[in-house]
Amino acid sequence: MPKWLRKSLLLVVTVATFGLVTPQGLLTDSPNEDKHSKRDAYETNPSNSEEYFETEDVSERDKFINEMVRVAEEQSFVKFGTRIKPVIQDEFREFILPSMEKAIAEVALQYPDEELSQLIVSEVPSGGVSERIFHIMDNQTNQDVIRFHVRRDHPPQEEYMFNFHYHTSHDQFQAHHHLGIINWDKNTPPKWMT
Structure with a gap:
């Protein structure tokens, strides 16, 4: 499944359920990948995410x-x-x-x-x-x-x-x-x- 479609579905489900349900299957790149390895890597090192850098840039400007x-x-x-x-x-x-x-x-x-x-x-x-x-x-x-x-x-x-x-x-x-x-x-x- 294309990455953009997966992210869109994840966003729709999360918003529709007010964040109570996050479909874990949409978080992984492939069905064979360990479901927890990617999430654990992100939680221990958030700098792996592209969004992390974008929000930090915006937040510095916003802070100013x-x-x-x-x-x-x-x-x-x-x-x-x-x-x-x-x-x-x-x-x-x-x-x-x-x-x-x-x-x-x-x-x-x-x-x-x-x-x-x-x-x-x-x-x-x-x-x-x-x-x-x-x-x-x-x-x-x-x-x-x-x-x-x-x-x-x-x-x-x-x-x-x-x-x-x-x-x-x-x-x-x-x-x-x-x-x-x-x-x-x-x-x-x-x-x-x-």
């Missing part, structure tokens, strides 16, 4: 992305301070943070897995009315790769809003890449980090 998203949330909440954070934190988590995660994932795809450890958060948030939340930089070259900012906008006759965006090194940080907007209200928001 998850860590950067954690730092993004942490740095953003530091920037918001104790007066702005309680008002906008839920909207930030629901709308802005997933967009930040996508931008971070795009950056991560531009680097080989072994170079991801060179990317670090370069800045602490800035207070007052400045825009900087944090930057991700290449520690080896000391150059920023991506910059996450939030701008306070106040269009005439409208309420204040926080415009979240990022800049990339691909265009020398000129273009604004939109992440989202969170409305404040008609009153002037407090300064960042207050």
Whole structure:
């Protein structure tokens, strides 16, 4: 039986039975092979499996992305301070943070897995009315790769809003890449980090 068909059948049976039944006959290459020898070899040395390497590669990238998203949330909440954070934190988590995660994932795809450890958060948030939340930089070259900012906008006759965006090194940080907007209200928001 072709290997792909065997794996497909194994997956279907396992999913259909919620993992309670795994047909052992589908795990072996041929009917004459010892049923336990292959399974025991895998259990003692999981690196024999091709899937093991694929998941490890993906998991290293995922670990990097998850860590950067954690730092993004942490740095953003530091920037918001104790007066702005309680008002906008839920909207930030629901709308802005997933967009930040996508931008971070795009950056991560531009680097080989072994170079991801060179990317670090370069800045602490800035207070007052400045825009900087944090930057991700290449520690080896000391150059920023991506910059996450939030701008306070106040269009005439409208309420204040926080415009979240990022800049990339691909265009020398000129273009604004939109992440989202969170409305404040008609009153002037407090300064960042207050």
